[in-house]
Amino acid sequence: MPQKHDRTPSDDRDMADHVVEQWRAERPDLDPSPFLVIGRMHRVANALTAELVSIYAEFGLGEGEFDVLATLRRQGSDFALTPSDLSEQTVVTSGAVTKRVDRLVARGYVERRPSGTDGRSRLVALTPAGRKLIDRAFTAHMANEARLLEALSPTERAGLERGLRVLAQSLGV
Incomplete structure (x- = not known):
């Protein structure tokens, strides 16, 4: 049975990919690829907040x-x-x-x-x-x-930790 972190290219597409494709068609003069990171981080942050808050609510x-x-x-x-x-x-x-x-x-x-x-x-x-x-x-x-992190392999999780640390430091947070 495949692990959650085993992916094929055909099942990897999401809303961010779709949005970037649309912008590339409409504004070929701009590089919308930062949205692939920022847009996903924003959506993930919102989803994570809902998941975290639900646990806090269990404790009132x-x-x-x-x-x-x-x-x-x-x-x-x-x-x-x-x-x-x-x-x-x-x-x-x-x-x-x-x-x-x-x-x-x-x-x-x-x-x-x-x-x-x-x-x-x-x-x-x-x-x-x-x-x-x-x-x-x-x-x-x-x-x-x-x-919530089960979908990531240990290698993916370590890479995400490193990347987010660098981004957080660059933003002063």
């Missing part, structure tokens, strides 16, 4: 809430972050962090603690319930990500 979490819990959890046990640190690490505004943290506090998954060094500052930390939830959710998330 939105994407932003999952991100905050995961960011806190990967810091280590009993570690807390300032809202500014959370904003920097989750790459969202401080207002978005505040809303996410408020929702998680209301649900008992995180708590705000006074800072030991600055009486005006607060730290955000996981509660035991938050830690338990993110450990379960992250386990499911990793299994989901592995499932």
Whole structure:
């Protein structure tokens, strides 16, 4: 039985190929081939987001809430972050962090603690319930990500990792 990564040229065509063919016919003066990468990445990113969000929802979490819990959890046990640190690490505004943290506090998954060094500052930390939830959710998330990459051979996956790293660095992300 063929593996998912075994392909023949006849079954490889997709919407990006069709779009590029159309542009080549309509605008032979331009090279539309970047769309073969950018267009596919955009479509894949949208599809991946839907697949990832569905797992978060199984745990009653939105994407932003999952991100905050995961960011806190990967810091280590009993570690807390300032809202500014959370904003920097989750790459969202401080207002978005505040809303996410408020929702998680209301649900008992995180708590705000006074800072030991600055009486005006607060730290955000996981509660035991938050830690338990993110450990379960992250386990499911990793299994989901592995499932989503099953179509790639190990060689294809390694090449994609390298290429995306180079592209991300060139874009400063």
